[in-house]
Structure formats: C-alpha cells, structure tokens
Amino acid sequence: MNSITPAKSLSYLDSTPKLSVPRKICHQPNTSQVCNIKSIYKQESRNFSAGLVANRADWQTSCAILASNVVSQQSTGKTYGGNAEIVSINGVHQALDLVPVQQNNNLALPLSITDLSPAPMHGSQLRVAYQGVPGAYSEAAAGKAYPKCVAIPCDQFEVAFQAVQHWIADRAVLPVENSLGGSIHRNYDLLLRHNLHIVGEVQLPVHHCLLALPGVRKEDLNRVISHPQALSQCESTLTKLGLNVAREAVDDTAGAAEFIATHNLRDTAAIASSRAAELYGLQILADGIQDDLSNVTRFVMLAREPIVPRTDRPFKTSIVFAHDEGMSVLFKVLSAFAFRDISLTKIESRPYKNRPIKAVGDANTGAAKRFEYMFYIDFEASMADPRAQKALAEVQEFTSFLRVLGSYPMDMTPWSPSNRGL
Ligand SMILES: O=C(O)C(=O)C[C@]1(C(=O)O)C=C[C@@H](O)C=C1
Numbered sequence: 001m002n003s004i005t006p007a008k009s010l011s012y013l014d015s016t017p018k019l020s021v022p023r024k025i026c027h028q029p030n031t032s033q034v035c036n037i038k039s040i041y042k043q044e045s046r047n048f049s050a051g052l053v054a055n056r057a058d059w060q061t062s063c064a065i066l067a068s069n070v071v072s073q074q075s076t077g078k079t080y081g082g083n084a085e086i087v088s089i090n091g092v093h094q095a096l097d098l099v100p101v102q103q104n105n106n107l108a109l110p111l112s113i114t115d116l117s118p119a120p121m122h123g124s125q126l127r128v129a130y131q132g133v134p135g136a137y138s139e140a141a142a143g144k145a146y147p148k149c150v151a152i153p154c155d156q157f158e159v160a161f162q163a164v165q166h167w168i169a170d171r172a173v174l175p176v177e178n179s180l181g182g183s184i185h186r187n188y189d190l191l192l193r194h195n196l197h198i199v200g201e202v203q204l205p206v207h208h209c210l211l212a213l214p215g216v217r218k219e220d221l222n223r224v225i226s227h228p229q230a231l232s233q234c235e236s237t238l239t240k241l242g243l244n245v246a247r248e249a250v251d252d253t254a255g256a257a258e259f260i261a262t263h264n265l266r267d268t269a270a271i272a273s274s275r276a277a278e279l280y281g282l283q284i285l286a287d288g289i290q291d292d293l294s295n296v297t298r299f300v301m302l303a304r305e306p307i308v309p310r311t312d313r314p315f316k317t318s319i320v321f322a323h324d325e326g327m328s329v330l331f332k333v334l335s336a337f338a339f340r341d342i343s344l345t346k347i348e349s350r351p352y353k354n355r356p357i358k359a360v361g362d363a364n365t366g367a368a369k370r371f372e373y374m375f376y377i378d379f380e381a382s383m384a385d386p387r388a389q390k391a392l393a394e395v396q397e398f399t400s401f402l403r404v405l406g407s408y409p410m411d412m413t414p415w416s417p418s419n420r421g422l
Contacts, residue, residue, distance in 0.1 A: 125150045129160040129169035132227075135254030135276030137206050141299040142173040145202040155251065157186055161194045164302055172302040173202065179296045181229040183348050187300075188376055191320070191405055192350075198318050198406025200301035203413070208234055208290045210241075211257050211282040212269040218285060221245055225256040226271035229297075234271050237289045243269075257282055301408070308384075309407040315382030316345065318405040321395060322352055322374050329398045330375065336394040337379055340387040346378040376405075383407035 128149040130138035142151045152169050154160040163169040174190075177183045191198075208230055212221065223246040224231070224238060230253045238247070250256045256270035261280040269285060270276070277284050300318075309315055323329040337344055352372035381388040383404065396402050 126171060127152055127169040129154050129163040129172040131155070131157050131160050131174065132252030133254045133258055135257060135273055135279045136252045137204060137273060137297060138173060138175060138252070138299065139254070140273070140275070141175070141202050141204045141297070144204060145173050145200060145299065145301050146171065157190055161190055161196060161302070164196055164304060165194060167304075170303070171199070172196070173299050174302065175229070175297050175299050177298045177346070178206070178229055178233065179294060180290065180292055181232045184229065185350060188348060188350050189353075191302075191376075192374065192403075196302040196304060197306040198300045198408050199303045199305075199307045200408045201316065201411045202299050202301065203296050203411045204299065206230075206233070206290065206295045206297050207273070207288055208253075208271050208295070209274050209277060209284045210238075210243075210269050210286040210289050211260070211272055211277045211280075212285050213260060213264065213266055214281070214283045216266050216269070216283070216285070218243065218269075220267060221269050222267040223248055224269050224271060225250050225259065227251065227253045227256070230271045233291060233295055234289045236291045237286075241286060241289070254279070298411075300406075306406060307408060309382040310409075311382050311384050314380065314410040314412060315385075315407055316378055316380055316410045317383055317388055317407040318376065318378045319392070319395070320374055320376045320401075320403050320405060321399040322372070322401040323399045332398045333375070333377075333395050336391045336398075337377075340391050342387060342391060343380045344377055345380055346376070348376040349373040350376065374401075380410070 126146050126149040128142040128146050129152045130136065130142045131154050132138045133153050134151075136153075139151050139153070142149060149171075152163060154163055157174055160169070160172040160174060164172045174187050175184045176187050210224070218241065221243060224243060225248045226234075228249040231247050231249060250259065253270065253272035254276040257272040257276040257280045259265070260268050260270050261282060270282070271289065274284060274287070276282070309317075321333065323333075334344070350373065352374050379388070379391075381391075383389065383392075384407075388407075392402070392404070
C-alpha cells in the first residue's frame with residue numbers, strides 16, 4: 001500500500017477522531033462567511049499537518065464552528081461560462097466549458113494549478129476525506145489515488161462530501177461500485193445533491209480476511225460483522241466455512257475490527273483487511289474470503305473544481321440526466337454515443353426523488369403510473385473530444401436535466417486476481 005500520513009498508530013487515531021455530521025450548514029453565499037472558512041481552514045490544516053488536534057471534543061467543536069460559518073465554494077458565485085454548448089447544472093441549463101469565471105463581472109479567472117493537476121503543487125500535503133476508520137479499503141484507495149496524502153476519516157459518505165465543500169479536505173475518495181456487490185447507491189445520490197466534480201477514478205483489488213481476537217476459534221463465533229458490501233462479497237465463502245451465524249452490517253470494515261477489539265468480543269468476527277488486523281490487534285482466521293478472486297472496488301476522486309479534460313490519454317466522462325418522455329428517450333441517448341463509437345462503461349438508474357412516479361395516459365380512467373428515474377452514464381471519451389461534445393449536445397435535446405459530473409483520466413493500472421490488494 002502507498003504510504004499515507006495519518007493513522008500510523010492507535011494513539012494518532014485517538015487524537016484524530018473521524019469527522020461527523022456538522023449540525024448546521026449555511027447554503028447562502030456571503031463574502032464574510034467565505035473569509036471565515038478560509039481562516040478556519042488554515043488553522044485546521046495546521047492542526048492536521050502537525051497532528052495537533054488535542055482531543056475529540058476540540059475537533060468536534062472546530063467542526064461545529066466551521067459548519068455553522070462556512071459556505072461551499074460553489075455558492076460564492078463561481079460558475080463556468082464561455083463558448084461551450086452543453087450542459088445543465090441542477091436543472092438550470094448552462095454552457096459548459098471548464099474555465100471558471102466570476103458571475104458578477106464575467107471576467108475569466110486564471111487557471112489555477114488545481115485545475116490542471118489532481119494534486120496540489122504548493123508544498124503542503126493533500127488532505128483526502130474518506131468514509132471509515134484507518135484500515136478501511138477507502139483509506140487504501142485514498143493512498144492509491146494520492147500517495148503521501150493526509151487521509152481524513154469520516155463517519156459517513158455525506159461528511160466526506162461536506163469536508164471537501166467546506167475546505168477541511170482538498171479531495172474525497174469514495175466507492176461507487178464493486179465487481180461483486182454492485183453499485184454503492186448512496187454515493188450516486190450524493191453526487192447529485194452536492195456540487196463536487198469527479199476528477200479521477202481508482203480501482204482497488206479488495207482482499208478480505210476474517211478477523212477475530214487472538215485465541216478465538218471459528219467454533220466460538222456467533223456472528224460476523226462488516227460493511228454490507230463486504231458481507232455480500234463474502235456471502236458464499238462464509239457459508240462454505242461453516243459460518244452459518246448472524247451477519248450484521250456496520251459502517252465500515254475496519255470499524256468492525258475496531259469494535260471487536262475495543263469491546264473485547266470473543267464471539268464475533270469481522271470481515272476486513274489484513275491492515276485492519278494489524279492496527280486493531282486481531283488475528284486472521286481466514287485469508288482471501290471474497291467469493292471471487294477478482295474482487296475490485298472502483299472509487300471516484302472528488303474536488304471542488306473540475307480538471308481540464310485532455311485528449312492525450314484515455315479519459316472517462318460521467319453524466320447524469322433525467323427526461324420526461326418515457327423509455328424511448330433512453331434509447332435515443334444511448335444511440336448518441338453508439339453513433340459516435342463512444343463506449344459506455346456503466347449505466348445506473350436511481351429514483352427521481354422529487355417526482356418518483358408519473359401518471360401515464362388519462363387520469364380519469366385510472367391511468368397507469370410509471371416510475372421516474374435519474375440515469376447515470378460513464379462513457380469512454382474526454383469532454384475535450386469533439387465526439388463527446390456533439391454526443392452531449394444531442395443528449396441535451398432529449399433530456400429535461402443533464403449534468404456532467406466530471407471528465408477525468410481513466411485508471412489504467414493493470415491488476416490481476418493474484419494481486420493481493422490489501
Ligand atoms: O468498509 C470499508 O472498508 C470501505 O472502504 C467501504 C467499502 C464499500 O463501500 O464498498 C469499500 C470497499 C469494499 O468494497 C468494501 C467496503
């Protein structure tokens with residue numbers, strides 16, 4: 001695994017609690033609030049870099065102050081304008097190009113280094129929020145995406161999004177799909193609710209172990225706890241191991257290991273990484289218990305600003321759209337890519353939360369109702385590629401809502417099932 005700064009030891013863990021949900025978030029743009037966020041951010045970043053956050057209470061107080069004073073960068077009037085033809089953001093149709101401009105004077109801002117590179121070059125370490133505690137696969141993914149980063153544990157996905165929006169973190173690295181367990185729907189919904197941009201992806205081979213306190217045997221176990229994805233990825237293997245015991249879902253794999261250690265549970269095992277075993281003093285009862293050796297989780301990297309799309313290496317673009325006209329539109333949208341020879345790598349649908357059901361036909365005669373969806377599509381082309389721009393211009397004609405979630409380099413790192421991952 002790549003070396004990442006936090007969580008070198010349990011004592012560091014103790015002094016660096018996970019972020020939790022802030023009490024109050026202000027969504028109204030306000031210049032003085034933006035000043036506050038920057039000064040608090042600087043103070044917090046000093047604390048983080050030096051590992052100086054005194055205790056959980058201090059940190060949570062800082063988070064609460066931060067949450068009640070700050071606004072996201074998105075709400076300060078920054079938007080993207082220019083000549084491009086495409087997109088609508090949160091239902092409002094807008095032109096898309098990737099040069100930030102100020103709404104009030106329409107002057108183009110110079111590109112910053114963050115626009116050009118996924119990692120900052122200003123000397124300080126990149127702070128990367130992830131969901132879980134040290135030893136979680138998401139922490140490993142953060143390390144793979146940003147080697148030498150400071151990884152910030154968050155107790156929920158939502159908190160990781162907010163950490164980036166509120167400048168506590170520079171990036172978030174969050175799982176979106178697993179080759180065995182499927183999509184992590186919560187993160188698809190959160191991508192839509194927040195205005196962060198996908199700036200990269202990383203695929204992590206996930207190698208699960210069954211962990212228990214030293215001296216505990218399989219026969220002593222009454223339950224197995226882990227993240228729901230990990231439980232589903234190991235379902236048949238647990239049965240094959242004769243572990244027909246209760247299976248309980250917890251927030252993350254490493255958190256399950258930590259829970260067993262802190263509560264001295266001799267009848268419970270966790271599904272987690274070998275690194276979690278080391279961190280929390282557990283023994284490995286069984287190694288490689290995922291149902292398929294090719295168990296890979298795909299994570300996306302999120303930032304406040306998009307990166308500039310390029311064509312000199314393979315790029316992927318993620319979009320989300322909705323439409324009013326029934327399923328024939330989906331066919332037309334897919335055709336816009338097929339006609340231009342653009343491969344789709346993923347399609348996902350989620351309920352359209354504000355209007356999940358639509359009456360079809362004549363309401364007086366007991367009309368049929370159909371479900372309404374948001375569709376998420378990943379396709380293999382950069383937004384700098386004219387084929388992608390033309391396809392999206394066409395998609396926009398068929399859809400009532402279209403947003404580009406990000407255009408970013410594809411993770412091309414080779415991996416094989418024999419890669420042990422974590
Ligand atoms: O619990 C963890 O360790 C995580 O990082 C979360 C998570 C997930 O959400 O899918 C990530 C990778 C594995 O697929 C299992 C769990």
